[in-house]
Amino acid sequence: MKVEIASREFVKSYHSTPPRLRDYNISLVDELSPAMNIPIILYYSNDNHCSSSRCKHLKRSLSKVLTRFYPFAGRYIKDSFKVDCSDQGAEFVEVVVDVSLDDFISQTKNEKMELLNCLLLRPIGAGDEVTDPLLAVQVNAFACGGWVIGVLASHKIADMSTSSSFIDKWVINAKQLLEGMDENHEYPMSPRWTSASLFPGKKLSGLPCGLPRVKEDSDDHKIVTKVFSFNKSSILRICEMARLDKSSERLATRVQSVFGIIGKAIMDIQVANHASSKEFLVSQTVNMREKTDPPIHKNQCGNLFLVSTAHIVAGKRGVEFQSIVNLLTQSVRREVENCKTILSVGGQVIITDGFDRLTRTLANLDSSSNLVFTDWSKFPFYEADFGLGKPV
Structure with missing residues (x-):
C-alpha cells in the first residue's frame, strides 16, 4: 500500500x-x-x-x-x-x-x-x-x-x-x-x-x-488492537448473564455488560499468567453534562468528565462476571450522584479524586493493573x- x-x-x-x-x-x-x-x-x-x-x-x-x-x-x-x-x-x-x-x-x-x-x-x-x-x-x-x-x-x-x-x-x-x-x-x-x-x-x-x-x-510499544463485534442478541444474553438478582426485571446496561465480559477475560488471563491473586483498578469516564445541578449544557466545550473507579481483586480462579458488572455499575452511579453537587463548594475534590487514583495505579503497575474503558456508542x-x- x-x-x-x-x-x-x-x-x-x-x-x-x-x-x-x-x-x-x-x-x-x-x-x-x-x-x-x-x-x-x-x-x-x-x-x-x-x-x-x-x-x-x-x-x-x-x-x-x-x-x-x-x-x-x-x-x-x-x-x-x-x-x-x-x-x-x-x-x-x-x-x-x-x-x-x-x-x-x-x-x-x-x-x-x-x-x-x-x-x-x-x-x-x-x-x-x-x-x-x-x-x-x-x-x-x-x-x-x-x-x-x-x-x-x-x-x-x-x-x-x-x-x-x-x-x-x-x-x-x-x-x-x-x-x-x-x-x-x-x-x-x-x-x-x-x-x-x-x-x-x-x-x-x-x-x-x-x-x-x-x-x-x-x-x-507493545500495543495490540483488536476488534470484537457483538450483535444485538449477543448483547442481550450478556446483559442477562450479568444480572445478579434473577428475580429482578431490570437488566444491567449494555455498556457495563460488554465492559464486564471484556474485563473478566483480561483479568482471568492476567491471573493465569501470574498464578496468584492480582489487584485491578477499572476506570470509566462519566460525562458531567446535563447531570449537574444546575445542568451543564450539552454544548459546553472542553473536558467535562469524571473518572469512576472500581477496585477489584481477582483470585487464582479469576473473577466472577456478575461481580465485575455490579462494581462497574456502582462506580458509575456514584460519579453520577457526585455530579449533582460538583458545582458547589468542594466540587474540585470530586474531580481530582478519580484522576489521583488512576495516576497512582499507573505509577505502580508492578503490584496492580489498570483497565480503562470508555463508551462512544x-x-x-x-x-x-x-x-x-x-x-x-
Whole structure:
C-alpha cells in the first residue's frame, strides 16, 4: 500500500467574524486530562465527486466552523496553561491511497490495525508542544473513489463530547454551503467555551498517556488492537448473564455488560499468567453534562468528565462476571450522584479524586493493573453527512 501527500495547509477561521479572545484559559479537568490526541476515523463510499472539489468543500466548511470552535485553531502554551487563540490554524492534509477502501478495511480486519495510523495526520501520543496544532484533519482519497476523514483533536481542550459536537457543527456548515445558505447564517446552540469559569484551573499536571510523539509502532510499544463485534442478541444474553438478582426485571446496561465480559477475560488471563491473586483498578469516564445541578449544557466545550473507579481483586480462579458488572455499575452511579453537587463548594475534590487514583495505579503497575474503558456508542458519528453521504 502506498500513501502520498497531495496537499498540506493550515485552515484558519472564516474572516468575517467578531474578534476572539487572545487567550483561552483551560479548566481543572483540562489540566488533568492526558496530553494526547483523540482519534476519530470516518469512512465514506464513492460519492462521485472529484477529490479536489471534495477537499475544497471540506476546507471551506471547516474554516466556518472554526469561528465557533476557535481554540482548535490556536496553540496550547503548556507553561501558562492557556491556549493562544491568534488563529494559527488547524492542519489539513489530503493524501492519495493506491488501494481500494474495501481492500484496506479487509487488511485491518486481519489484525493489521497499525494501518489505521496511515489515516491520521499525526501521532496519537504527546501532543502538547507549542507548535502542535490542536486539530489535525487528514482526508484520504482511495483508488476506488471511497474516502476517509481522519480527525485528531487535542485532549487538552476537548473530550469526546466536544469532538463530537465539533463534527456535528462542521457537518451543518458543510450542508449550508451546499444548499447556498447565507454564509453569515447562524446555527442553533453555539458551543460554549467557559468551562474554566465552572472549574478554575490549579496548574496541575495531567495523566500520563504513556505514548511517545513518534508515529506509534505496535511492536515497539507493545500495543495490540483488536476488534470484537457483538450483535444485538449477543448483547442481550450478556446483559442477562450479568444480572445478579434473577428475580429482578431490570437488566444491567449494555455498556457495563460488554465492559464486564471484556474485563473478566483480561483479568482471568492476567491471573493465569501470574498464578496468584492480582489487584485491578477499572476506570470509566462519566460525562458531567446535563447531570449537574444546575445542568451543564450539552454544548459546553472542553473536558467535562469524571473518572469512576472500581477496585477489584481477582483470585487464582479469576473473577466472577456478575461481580465485575455490579462494581462497574456502582462506580458509575456514584460519579453520577457526585455530579449533582460538583458545582458547589468542594466540587474540585470530586474531580481530582478519580484522576489521583488512576495516576497512582499507573505509577505502580508492578503490584496492580489498570483497565480503562470508555463508551462512544451514544455519539452520532454515523450521522456525519457533509452533504456527500453518511459514513459507512
